[in-house]
Amino acid sequence: MLTLNDCIAFTDLLPEEVEEISRHERLGFVIALAKGHTLLDRPWGPPAIRQMMRDNLARAMRRGDAGRCGPMVETYRRFQVRHPGGVDRRRSA
Incomplete structure (x- = not known):
């Protein structure tokens, strides 16, 4: 039987990164x-995930939720180091 930790281990994502995707996309x-x-398998996936994280951070800042901003920035920085580059689809058109 697979556990949630097993499923996370199959991806190249950290739990807090998945939380950011979940929050942005309003998914479980x-x-x-x-x-x-799936996004990480696409050339435009890492930039898309980074944009989700930036959107979440901007939303938290607008709401004045300073307690969440620090951890969100740290999650973003770790993701950016682990998944640099990619192709931003919005800029290729």
């Missing part, structure tokens, strides 16, 4: 995990 954790895994 497991569905967000699958979406994130």
Whole structure:
């Protein structure tokens, strides 16, 4: 039987990164995990996930939720180091 930790280990995502995808897309954790895994297989996936994280951070800043901003920035930075580059589809048109 697979556990949630096993499923996370099959992807190249950290749980907090999946949480950011889940929050942005308004999906359950497991569905967000699958979406994130699929996005990482696309050349435009890492930039898309980074944009989701920036959107979440901007939303938290607008609401004045300073307690969440620090951890969100750290999650973004770790993701950016682990998944640099990619092709931003919005800029290729």
